[in-house]
Amino acid sequence: xxxxxxxxxxxxxxxxxxxxxxxxxxxxxxxxxxxxxxxxxxxxxxxxxxxxxxxxxxxxxxxxxxxxxxxxxxxxxxxxxxxxxxxxxxxxxxxxxxxxxxxxxxxxxxxxxxxxxxxxxxxxxxxxxxxxxxxxxxxxxxxxxxxxxxxxxxxxxxxxxxxxxxxxxxxxxxxxxxxxxxxxxxxxxxxxxxxxxxxxxxxxxxxxxxxxxxxxxxxxxxxxxxxxxxxxxxxxxxxxxxxxxxxxxxxxxxxxxxxxxxxxxxxxxxxxxxxxxxxxxxxxxxxxxxxxxxxxxxxx
Amino acid sequence: xxxxxxxxxxxxxxxxxxxxxxxxxxxxxxxxxxxxxxxxxxxxxxxxxxxxxxxxxxxxxxxxxxxxxxxxxxxxxxxxxxxxxxxxxxxxxxxxxxxxxxxxxxxxxxxxxxxxxxxxxxxxxxxxxxxxxxxxxxxxxxxxxxxxxxxxxxxxxxxxxxxxxxxxxxxxxxxxxxxxxxxxxxxxxxxxxxxxxxxxxxxxxxxxxxxxxxxxxxxxxxxxxxxxxxxxxxxxxxxxxxxxxxxxxxxxxxxxxxxxxxxxxxxxxxxxxxxxxxxxxxxxxxxxxxxxxxxxxxxxxxxxxxxxxxxxxxxxxxx
Numbered sequence: 001x002x003x004x005x006x007x008x009x010x011x012x013x014x015x016x017x018x019x020x021x022x023x024x025x026x027x028x029x030x031x032x033x034x035x036x037x038x039x040x041x042x043x044x045x046x047x048x049x050x051x052x053x054x055x056x057x058x059x060x061x062x063x064x065x066x067x068x069x070x071x072x073x074x075x076x077x078x079x080x081x082x083x084x085x086x087x088x089x090x091x092x093x094x095x096x097x098x099x100x101x102x103x104x105x106x107x108x109x110x111x112x113x114x115x116x117x118x119x120x121x122x123x124x125x126x127x128x129x130x131x132x133x134x135x136x137x138x139x140x141x142x143x144x145x146x147x148x149x150x151x152x153x154x155x156x157x158x159x160x161x162x163x164x165x166x167x168x169x170x171x172x173x174x175x176x177x178x179x180x181x182x183x184x185x186x187x188x189x190x191x192x193x194x195x196x197x198x199x200x201x202x203x204x205x206x207x208x209x210x211x212x213x214x215x216x217x218x219x220x221x222x223x224x225x226x227x228x229x230x231x232x233x234x235x236x237x238x239x240x241x242x243x244x245x246x247x248x249x250x251x252x253x254x255x256x257x258x259x260x261x262x263x264x265x266x267x268x269x270x271x272x273x274x275x276x277x278x279x280x281x282x283x284x285x286x287x288x289x290x291x292x293x294x295x296x297x298x299x300x
Numbered sequence: 301x302x303x304x305x306x307x308x309x310x311x312x313x314x315x316x317x318x319x320x321x322x323x324x325x326x327x328x329x330x331x332x333x334x335x336x337x338x339x340x341x342x343x344x345x346x347x348x349x350x351x352x353x354x355x356x357x358x359x360x361x362x363x364x365x366x367x368x369x370x371x372x373x374x375x376x377x378x379x380x381x382x383x384x385x386x387x388x389x390x391x392x393x394x395x396x397x398x399x400x401x402x403x404x405x406x407x408x409x410x411x412x413x414x415x416x417x418x419x420x421x422x423x424x425x426x427x428x429x430x431x432x433x434x435x436x437x438x439x440x441x442x443x444x445x446x447x448x449x450x451x452x453x454x455x456x457x458x459x460x461x462x463x464x465x466x467x468x469x470x471x472x473x474x475x476x477x478x479x480x481x482x483x484x485x486x487x488x489x490x491x492x493x494x495x496x497x498x499x500x501x502x503x504x505x506x507x508x509x510x511x512x513x514x515x516x517x518x519x520x521x522x523x524x525x526x527x528x529x530x531x532x533x534x535x536x537x538x539x540x541x542x543x544x545x546x547x548x549x550x551x552x553x554x555x556x557x558x559x560x561x562x563x564x565x566x567x568x569x570x571x572x573x574x575x576x577x578x579x580x581x582x583x584x585x586x587x588x589x590x591x592x593x594x595x596x597x598x599x600x601x602x603x604x605x606x607x608x609x610x611x612x613x614x615x616x617x618x619x
Contacts (some may be wrong), residue, residue, distance in 0.1 A: 031526075035422055042419065043436045046494070048465070049455040056454065070454070070461040113348045120344035132345065139356040141605045143555045145574050146594040149581040150362040151355060153373075158354075173355030179348070204340045233444045235558055240582075254446045255562065265454055272450045279442050287435065290442070294499065295506040 050276070057082050057269035064266055082270035086257070090271050094246060095253035099232060102164055102249065106171035107227050111220050114178035115186075119208050121179075122186045123194065140176045148240060155241055166241035167249075171231055178223045181296060185219035186212065225286065225293035232279070250275050360598075366591035373587035385592035395593070398573045401485055401560075402553045408489035409549035412497050413542065419497075420504035421530055434505070438498035445495075449562030452491045453478070481569035488560050488570055495559070496552075500545055507541045508534055547608035551601045573597055 056064070058074035060081070086092065120126075121133060144151070151170070160166040193215070194207045202210070235251040242249070248256065254275050257268045283290060367385055371378035389395050419437055423430055440448070455461045456477035463474050477487040515533050524532070535542075557574040560566050566575035573593070581590035 035427070039419070039422065039427070039433050042415075043433060046436050046440055049451050049461065049494075052461045053451050053454060069464055070457075071464055113351065116344040117348035120341040124341035126338065126341045129341075132349070135349075135352060135357070139352060141602060142356065142360060142598060143551065143601060145555055145557055146577070146597050146601075147356075147359040147363055148578065149373075149587060149590045149594055150359040150366060152581075153362065154354065154358055169351070170355055173351035176352075204344075208344070229442060233442075235445050235562070251444055251446045254444070254450070257450070268450055269454065272447045275444050275447045279444065280439070283435070283439060283442055287431075291438075291502055291506070294441075295503060 053269045053272055056265055057273050059266050061264065061266055082266045083274065086267050086271035086274060089267075090257055091245070091248055091253055092250075092271070092274060095248045095250050098164060098242075098247060099249045102167050102171070102238075103228060103231050106168045106231055107224055109168070109172045110175050110178050110227050111223055113172060114175065114223060115182045115213060115216055115220075116208065117179045118182035118186050119212055122183060123191070123212075136176050136179055140180075144170075145236065148236070152240065160241070162242055162244045162247065164242070164247065167231075167234070167237045170237055170241070171227070171234075175227065178227065181222055181226075182216060182219050184296075185216060189215050221289060222293040222296050225290055229279075229290075363591045363594055363598075366588050367595045368592075369588045371587045372585040373581065374585060378588070381588070385589045386596070388589060389593055389596060395576070398571050398576050399554075401570065401572050402556065404485035404489040405492055405553040405556050406550065408493050409546075409553055412493045413500060413545055413549065415493070416497055416500035416504050416545075417538070417542070419501050420508055421534055424505060424508040424534075425526075434502075438502050440495050441498035441502075443495070445558045446562055448491065448495055449559060452487075452494075452559075453563055456487050478564055478570075484564060484568070484570045488563065491559050491563070492556070503541060503545065504538060507538045511537045543611060544608065547604055547611075550604050554597060554600060554604075 052070050055072075055074055056070065058077060058079050060075070060079065063075060117136070121129065155161055155166050155170070158169075160169060189212065194211055197207050197211055198204075232250060234249075235255065238247075238249040238252045239255065242252070254271050257271050366378075368380055368382060369378040370381045370384075419433075423434055427433065443451075457463075458476060458479075459474045462477060466472075475483060478484050511533060516529060519529050519533060555574050556572045557578070560570045560572055561575055561578075564570045566572065566579070574597070577590050577593045577597070580586045580593065
């Protein structure tokens, strides 16, 4: 096995070589076997439910009716007919478009709003600063699902109900975690950097735009990832605020499969796989960033 | 406000703020000779605060107000009914029994934390296919909730995947995993573990990897085995993270919504507090009662958060 980076793995390796001295050899070997057994078992538990859905998505309705059991292999591994049905009848093209628009606008907005707020809070002292920070802090504690009852009235009165702006505004307005990620990062940028620019006569806006924002790039990457995953996967906000058929997002359009497709599990499975594939692609491409991003985001 | 008065007020405020570094203060005093300087931070805060107030505080305040009324969410008028809604929540057992479902999720969360700790420890030591296992365990956390709902609706079908697999192990019979009131919460809590294990696991793994490797080396020189390393190095280092995860798990259990709503519609025994609140508000038009229920949940969650701050030492003060 190739020696990986990271001190602990090296240390662990050393431990393994050292252990046979400390313990009886068969015990160590049993521990290793149990370790791999547990890892394989966990992997099967994770992959089996997904694999079965993939198998089902490749079967015809006749095959399902024949009752070969969910674990049986499809007759034709290249039978993508269900995907075509799911994509067209499930209005997945519109869903992808709506989700994309909402994603882009709310992520861009979150980056600007979050970094501006963090810049003001960290780099200036002003009256009521403690109150402002407390207001942001308290809002993180309130689970947004509990206030939906009255948020609905607000959205309705603003005339946003059944528009793409409803989820966009809500994603922008309720993302306090982003402010914390930016705040944490902005503290690590030495004040002397913007001091120097201010001495040269740069305005606060110029400092924010030309110095702070570019230096925040790693934090922006984190926010984009955390926010992107959250928005792509969110179900409740679009479900509640955009019931219009043409305003489906990936989540709500998939949810609507329940009705017209009834018990047509081959189509529902295809739709489900269609929704999972982009996530899998992004995950495989950005693994390292996603792990880091979520670790930072969760430890707000 | 004149520039002079604002600068007078600003200087002591700046001096009192503990996080002010000396060079910052010096320049600020100089900068504050310009009066508009006092306005600058507010220009940056204008939009964030507008969003915060509109979508967080207006709903919270409205919610508290409605909780003392009999409003149905539609009619233009409502009348104040005092604490009637709260009395109703605490005296009608069927409104409160939904918390029983939370207990299943709480038990599942304990299992989830233990499993996450186990896998994080195992994978922080040399292991073949380490990144593959890490990716597999973590991936469910990224999957769309509706997709997970469908995956497990299919998995738990009568005579479906789960029954088939159990059959391979000699446990025969077909079960109504989602229909039987005695089973449904086990099934749903299991889905919750499947979905969220990966997040806890990756957080713990990150925590373990930030432990200085010298500690392990020193422990090994002292003849400590793997278990002792886990018990005396890993667990103490992760204690704040485990505490935080546990508290988050508690508030998570109280506000379970998505998976049961998608899979069973929150029917029967699988109904959770949030599903009930949402049904009261949007299906039965009892906005007043639903608001009171939401306030109760909010208070419980704030209590839990307060406990967290008391029990888990804060590593860094916020601003």
